[in-house]
Amino acid sequence: MRLRARLSRSQTSLGRGLLSVLSRENLDDQAWDEVEEALLTADVGVGATSEIVERLRTRTKVLGTRSQGELRALLADELVTALQPDLDRSLHTLPTSRRPAVVLVVGVNGTGKTTTIGKLAWHLRHALGYSVVIGAADTFRAAAVEQLEQWAQRSEATFVSGPPGADPGSVAYDAVVSARDGGADVVIVDTAGRLQLDDKLMIELEELKSQLGPVEILFVADAMTGQDAVKSAEEFHKRLGITGVILTKMDGDARGGAALSIRHVTGQPLKFVGVGEKPDAFEQFHPDRAAQRILGMGDILSFIEKAEEAIDKKKAVEMQQKLLDNEFTLDDFRDQIRQLRKLGPLESMLSMMPQVGILKDLKNVKVDEGEMNRVVAIIDSMTPRERVNHMLINGSRRRRIAKGSGTSVQDVNQLLKQYTQARKMMKSFSGGGFLGKKLGKMKLPVF
Missing domain, CATH: 1.10.260.30 (Signal recognition particle, SRP54 subunit, M-domain)
Structure with a gap:
């Protein structure tokens, strides 16, 4: 529902800066360099920036666009295009007659992965009506297991864990068995993260993927870490083939450009954003609304949806x-x-x-x-x-x-x-x- 205050605050200045440059009478190479710099400063990334700028150069030249209103619409259109609005952003969590749907959640430590799993469980339970089991396969961080259990209680999900240092595969298997025996619809499996990516972690995750056959592999990225989040997303996708991205901390000081860059390097859709600490502070990602807010055009549709709910x-x-x-x-x-x-x-x-x-x-x-x-x-x-x-x-x-x-x-x-x-x-x-x-x-x- 809400891509929140910072996405509006910082990106509004980005939108104003771009409009100021693009409305100049003479769009020379220096002007386009300033456009590139503004996008890069907002964490859009080199690849995505090059694509956006090239399309903007072509369209402004062909259309002869100069008015603020036309440029704003053109910019919004290019940002939406960069986020690929036609990508499937739904959760593929329909269980089969044989087994529950398994969702593998991955990411580095400190991105809000544990909290995100709790919110995802809440969303599945309260918004979609699924029964949920959470498997704590990050067995080396006792604090993470305790926090995850608290989230399971809040979201009314069944919780499955093992002793400290237990084999992650065994815990994940027990969670699937518990879901199957209890008739649960979805199993969410937490996985170990690292402060730095390492081959041992990736091998462990590859084994879990092979064992579980997940319908979704969701990568959790901290929007505040900018290009670090982009690099992590790219590495996880190369090794695991992620199916979607959840951006956290979009209510903080995130510049938001990472959303464009992560989509660019993975080709996978941004499905949800975390926008606060409450269980329901978890919203579907809408490319058109995100682009409008980046450019200071507001998000009236989300405002109305929120009001209708409350x-x-x-x-x-x-x-x-x-x-x-x-x-x-x-x-x-x-x-x-x-x-x-x-x-x-x-x-x-x-x-x-x-x-x-x-x-x-x-x-x-x-x-x-x-x-x-x-x-x-x-x-x-x-x-x-x-x-x-x-x-x-x-x-x-x-x-x-x-x-x-x-x-x-x-x-x-x-x-x-x-x-x-x-x-x-x-x-x-x-x-x-x-x-x-x-x-x-x-x-x-x-x-």
Whole structure:
């Protein structure tokens, strides 16, 4: 769903830089060198950069394109083409009548492989409805096994492990047997990683592949490591023939160009991205949406999808009527905050908006999630009568609320002041004045 804040923040500057160069009157060799440099700085890689620049040179010359809008569309089209939108990005996890589908997950240490397996299990279980077994075949890292077991519990997956130092093949075999005997649909097998690639690791993985016959071999890459991730992906693909890539840490300081470069060197699709720590912070990769966000064009489709998932339509309609009738209580205020929190980190949601016009600075907005928690705590510490009628809240009640919520009287006063101001503003939109009459006739958008 969301290719998150950093993909928007850093790539927006990339998009602006490219547009600035490409809209020059004279696109000489120096200008094209600057385009190449901008792409390379964003971790796009030499091979992918050469392809993109060559196509851009040809198309801008043939089309005579110079306007910002035309160039933005042209750039987006080239980035989408580089990511090969026609590649199959689905998970081939349908079990057969004889055995469950086996997914082998590979990658170097420190890329977020263990967390990714947990999220993948959650996705298979909760989004696709599969029953899942996780096999901990990385038997030399006790901490990884413990973390994986915790993820298995969170995702409601069966967990299979062996003693420290056990043969990885034996653990993987036990996981498949457990899935077959228990009627599970999918087995996800974790594998050993290394800080540096070595031949012993690759031989071990090749043996696992031969033994298990996996339907998917998914390579986990840390988007923040740039060209290091690209080199690792290329090596793993040469030895194992990976079937897809999952990019992690796309909510951090990743420049995102590695996505283009990994696709270029492996020819395999980017299937998912990890965009946070929560189990559901795991989204399908959409080339067109990624290209739009790289160029500061936003990701409205993902924004709408996220809102539709999180917002109760019936409650939204009821809230619209309360706003029009000026019956918005502190209970409603708290419920709205809870609805917003279901959307995920608000900075990530704001980053999905187009970075143009009056919206161009949204990417710089900092949302204090702690402040939202304090507001909810303060309202929770009120009595039902106080939440319905804030005028009851006198000095002694404010002290009680502050103590119960672990905040200060000043915090309570500030919340009540903001709430009162909001009600006054809403009153100006209710039936009385010109704005109220207009608003009353409008059908407000409801996700």
